[in-house]
Amino acid sequence: MPIDKFNTLTSSVVPLPIENVDTDQIIPARFLKATTKEGFGDNLFFDWRYEKNSQPKTDFVLNNPTYKGSILLAGKNFGSGSSREHAAWSVYGYGFKVVVSSFFADIFRNNALNNGLLPVQVSEAFLKKLFTAVDNNPAAEVKVDLQAQTITLVATNESESFDINGYKKNCLLNGYDDIDYLLNRRNEIEAYEKKAITF
């Protein structure tokens, strides 16, 4: 089943300058009882976003109308902890298409890519530059170009390249999905099974 295609995106960003944002913060476990993928965006960062009485916490960035856009800018080691793909569904469901950080947890990175959410890993220095730019001007735009594998601060044209393996890049550019890819490799899988070590 196809995923959403990604090519280029120019957007203002939402800054979350916190390190080690774990998946329990992205989506607390009590919201994992659903049997579909829908609706998780409403509960993104729930305990940071809402008071106990469900009123929005005004000091949390998602509740601050100054900051909007479809790029989430986060401190290093974003997405650590649990393997819950609900974390990627929440971030994407909320409306983010890209997460920028200087470091991503492995499972979160895979989960994001499998859902059309692009994790862009930048240097510590560039991350700092982006946070400063947004601090100075909340409307500052950032351009992400997947084909060129670059991320650019539009106002100054400062740019950095990012890594993504060729296979995943192609999947995102074209909206391809891993499962369909593997379903087409069934012969190889069955051939492997004939020579596999089993007891």
Add this chain to the structure above:
Amino acid sequence: MAGKTLFDKIWDAHVVSSVEDGPSILYIDRHFIHEVTSPQAFAGLKERGAKVLRPEKVVATPDHNIPTKDQHLTIQDELSRMQLETLKNNCEENNITMYGINHPNNGIVHVVGPELGITQPGMTIVCGDSHTSTHGAFGSIAFGIGTSEVEMVLANQCVLQPKPKRMRINVEGSLNTGTTSKDIILYIVSKLTTGGGTGYFIEFAGSAISDLSMEARMTICNMSIEMGARGGMIAPDETTFEYIKGREFAPQGEKWDEAVIYWKSLCSDDDAVFDKELHFDAADIEPMITYGTNPGMGAKIVSHIPTLDKIDESSKASFLKSMEYMGFEPGDALEGKSIDYVFVGSCTNGRIEDLRAFASFVKGHKKADSVVAWIVPGSKQVEKQAIKEGIKDILEEAGFELRQPGCSACLAMNDDKIPAGKYSVSTSNRNFEGRQGPGARTLLASPATAAAAAITGKITDPRAFQ
């Protein structure tokens, strides 16, 4: 040519083929599923018109969501009940073995796999749960996956994975008295931080590791993910073979002999090269406890929370946020802080040896009146064994209650939630904000340290009791 690492031997034996400029197609020998991360995978499969390729390689056990009291009754929470029913229906429709609630084999997926002998050396094992790394204790490549990947494995018995880098962590020497495998791993995570293992698969080696029982090894591999590692593993040896032999799904007869010959080849060659290698001295490790909101924020129980000048400039804001959440001040002594709850259980420390350790500690003492304690076995088999050995009686005499198996307060999806603002000494694996309930404050430690805290109502050095 350099020799191969344990990881490479198993990985290479499972590569179906490699995608150009991309991941490998890795064949999966065992796929564990549970109620929380599988429903969307089955729904996706159905939508695609695909079938489960090898249902005999999949085993299901509900664990995350189930209550730990009155399991014979209908589950009250509607959403939890629906997830369990969905798992049951999906397993029935696809001919997958499921050990449902009240089945004698039910329990936490990472406790059940090993105790039934399903987990074996040399295998590739996945589950939609990050603590799948537990199974690496048997010398297997075991790692957590997301739901899209669960669907991928159901449909193809393979997963697309980029090959991680290899790290070896050596712990040499004899452990200090009163120090356990939980302290080893909390110590290592505190040294490497929560991102220190990201991109790597870790082999744990050295005499302090090979001296450990299988259950203690599982605790170490279980928490590899807390360093961000893709997984952790330990080369199989006689301790491993002895543990597996005779278990329900272990190879039998001639197959057993063949298996052991193969398993003995599963070790890193002397000239194998690792991308990173670290050495620790067991003598430096003492009972540990965490004080912050990630598992890397741990310290010796007899020490202090770091002062602000010890924290990197870029991490200060996150550190202070963590202190505020915990209600602690930088520089505070850890010993003597009051606690409210004790949780013993989870895939990290919910096995029979953990319950034995806790029981031997509290025997002849009484639980502090101010402490609420939840002692939750990791599986029905652990529960049965605990009753048989008289552990349940010892616990009850000391004022504790043995509950029924499940993930329980480790992630608080069921009713076992630590109230906001309360401190819980927990034998589980994560102390993230809200992990054990909104506002809950978690202090990760070993079963021995949990026992000491349960008796005194304070953070207490377990060695003080010995």
